[in-house]
Amino acid sequence: MNIELMRFRVKPGKTERVDQWLQFLSSNMPAVLETLEGERMYVETIFSETLDGAQYLYWYSIQGRGGTEVRDSAHWIDAKHLEYWDECIDPEFTPQTLATRVSMIPQRILEQMQ
Numbered sequence: 001m002n003i004e005l006m007r008f009r010v011k012p013g014k015t016e017r018v019d020q021w022l023q024f025l026s027s028n029m030p031a032v033l034e035t036l037e038g039e040r041m042y043v044e045t046i047f048s049e050t051l052d053g054a055q056y057l058y059w060y061s062i063q064g065r066g067g068t069e070v071r072d073s074a075h076w077i078d079a080k081h082l083e084y085w086d087e088c089i090d091p092e093f094t095p096q097t098l099a100t101r102v103s104m105i106p107q108r109i110l111e112q113m114q
Contacts, residue, residue: 001042001062001063001064001065001110001113001114002061002062002063002064002065003061003062003100003103004059004060004061004062004063004097004100005058005059005060005061005097005098005100006058006059006095006096006097006098007056007057007058007095007096007098008056008057008058008059008089008090008093008095009054009055009056009089009090009093010054010055010056010057010088010089010090011087011088011089011090012054012090014055014087014088015055017084017087017088018048018055018057018084018088020084021081021084021088022046022048024080024084025046025081028077031075031076031077032077034075034077035070035073035075035077035078038067038068038073038075039063039067039068039069039070039073040063040064040065040066040067040068041061041062041063041064041067042062042063042064042113043060043061043062044059044060044061044063045059045060045061046058046059046060047060057089062105062113064113064114070082
């Protein structure tokens with residue numbers, strides 16, 4: 001199982017488009033959840049923050065091993081998600097992976113994930 005928190009910088013001027021992107025995901029949640037099965041993604045949450053005038057998105061996830069990569073998906077929701085990604089995420093910024101220090105998941109939940 002992989003537990004991860006990553007930070008990505010949003011391109012300047014793309015805040016409104018990011019809002020549309022996140023609304024798109026929220027509005028199409030049944031399709032989003034359908035794709036998570038193939039990815040073996042148990043939890044995926046997106047956070048946002050503005051620091052020193054720059055907007056950042058944080059992805060928190062708990063994922064099982066052997067899932068499909070989002071870029072390998074043929075699902076329409078993933079294709080649209082990647083369009084937004086390419087338009088909004090700054091490729092000049094090296095994504096930051098925050099270090100996992102402690103993970104607290106009850107055993108009964110871990111057993112359900114596996």
